[in-house]
Every structure is written in C-alpha cells, then in structure tokens.
C-alpha cells in the first residue's frame with residue numbers, strides 16, 4: 001500500500017526531471033502523463049487499493065502530481081509557440097527578392113479631374129477651392145439666384161438640419177463668389193470639387209458628384225475670350241475639331257450658353273451618343289452677370305468676365321467610353337484596375 005504513495009512521488013520526480021526540447025517532444029510528454037491512457041490516469045486508478053482513511057491523502061497527492069505535469073506542459077507550450085513566431089535573423093535570407101506590393105490605381109474621376117486641371121493650368125488658371133458645407137448666400141444669393149428660384153427647392157438641395165442657411169453646395173459656383181470676395185482682378189481660377197444634389201428620381205441615382213468651375217475676370221474680357229478658351233479645352237481634352245455654343249440660361253451668367261463638341265455621326269457609337277445630331281453637350285458657361293460681380297465687390301463698369309462649369313463624371317464617361325455611370329460609384333476593383341496605367 002505504501003508503494004502506491006512512493007510510486008506517485010517517484011512519478012512527480014520524473015515529471016520534474018523531464019526535459020522536452022521541442023513541440024514534438026512536448027506532445028509526447030503530454031500523452032505520456034496527461035493523456036487519456038496516461039500515467040496519471042493509472043495513478044488515479046490505484047485509489048481502489050488505498051484504505052479508506054488514506055484515500056483523501058492519496059487523492060491530494062495525485063492531484064499535486066497532475067498539477068506539476070500540467071504546469072510544466074503549459075509553460076513549455078507557451079515558450080515553444082513564442083519561439084516559433086519569433087523573428088530569427090539566422091534564418092533570414094537577405095538575398096531573397098522582395099514580396100511584390102500591389103499598388104492601387106487612381107479613380108477614373110480623379111484622373112479626369114487631373115486632366116482638366118492640367119489643361120487649364122497651362123492656360124494660366126490656378127486651382128481654388130471652397131467648403132462643401134456652404135451657406136445659402138454663396139451657393140444661391142451671390143449667384144444671383146433669387147429666393148423664389150426653383151433651384152432652391154427642397155427637392156434639389158440638402159439643407160443642414162438645425163443650421164439655418166447652411167446647405168451642401170449644389171454646384172461649384174459658390175467658389176466664384178468666395179474668390180471674388182477675397183481677390184482683386186485679374187482672376188483666373190478653376191475650382192474642382194464635390195457637389196451634392198437631392199436626386200430622388202431613382203434609388204440608384206447618385207446624390208454626390210464632381211464638378212469643375214472656371215472663372216476669368218479682368219478688364220475687357222469678352223465672349224470671344226470665353227469661346228477661344230473653351231475651344232482650346234475641347235481640342236486638348238477630346239481632340240474636338242468644332243464646338244458649338246447654344247443659348248441657355250443660368251442665373252449667374254448673362255448671356256449664358258451650353259457648349260457642345262462635334263463628334264459627327266459616322267460611327268454607330270457617335271450616332272448613339274449624340275442622338276443622331278453629331279453634337280454632344282459638354283458644359284455650361286456664360287459672361288458673369290454684372291449683378292454677381294457687384295454682389296461680390298467687383299465693379300462691373302470696370303471689369304467683366306466669363307465662367308463655366310462642368311460635371312466631371314460625364315467627362316470621364318466620354319473620355320474612357322464607359323457605358324454606365326454607376327460603374328464610377330460602385331468601386332469594384334475589377335473595374336478600377338483597368339485604369340492602373342492612367343495618371
């Protein structure tokens with residue numbers, strides 16, 4: 001009977017003496033002592049041969065032995081795991097080629113925007129910007145859009161809740177007002193950026209898109225300057241050979257026009273794009289209304305100017321012949337990767 005106690009102590013000494021050196025040996029250790037047919041199970045099995053008055057003492061002893069084994073196992077497991085994940089300079093091959101890093105590509109809207117900015121920069125325009133959360137005055141009033149103008153309707157404009165007179169700008173034209181307030185002519189700026197409209201026509205329509213605004217103010221700026229500047233742009237951007245200015249209306253320009261470029265109808269694609277007319281609408285423009293100049297602190301008897309504005313998404317569709325505007329908003333990498341060589 002006393003052999004059982006001696007045996008358990010002997011096992012405890014053996015466990016302490018064990019020295020597994022790696023994860024495999026540690027697993028063998030676990031199976032040997034703690035496994036379902038392991039030594040500790042056998043020790044527990046001896047309980048039957050222990051007299052009742054010493055059963056308690058024996059149970060405690062076997063538990064202590066078991067604890068010794070478990071503690072050793074857990075400590076060594078932690079140690080081996082840490083070693084496995086540790087960086088070992090001796091196994092590092094400094095001559096191995098580097099892992100290829102995937103590089104993203106610019107979004108086609110950004111590429112198009114950069115192109116537009118680039119073309120106008122070469123004509124002497126510098127980039128200006130303004131806030132996307134705008135006040136009513138800059139977005140509408142200074143743009144000669146009276147209180148009762150339908151463009152102010154809640155249908156089109158996102159107003160900021162609890163901030164009377166604040167809204168998400170519906171076009172980049174408020175940047176015109178901000179620049180005129182702060183600078184003296186000559187002014188030659190373009191302002192690319194995000195704009196917001198509450199387009200509830202379909203659930204898939206997009207309430208946020210991009211525009212580029214242009215503004216040129218100096219002494220003696222005429223409609224001929226507007227026409228030549230925009231023709232240069234159409235040539236550089238689309239390789240257009242002809243432009244057409246159609247009379248139009250914007251509250252902040254007078255006279256106002258819409259510019260079309262000539263695509264012709266000789267291919268099926270151009271016929272479809274131009275609905276059989278050969279002309280494709282590109283942008284809105286006009287001579288800055290004297291009332292706008294005056295509201296922004298510029299003397300209309302001394303200065304005149306022109307302005308234009310265009311949606312960038314539409315230009316991107318044209319430039320890359322993308323068939324569906326939704327592709328520009330879905331950010332599917334299979335689509336975006338196709339622009340990886342664009343800058």
Ligand code: PHE
Nearest residue numbers: 171173250284285307308309
């Ligand atoms: N702001 C106009 C729009 O959003 C575009 C425009 C800008 C027209 C400047 C004329 C002059 O449609």
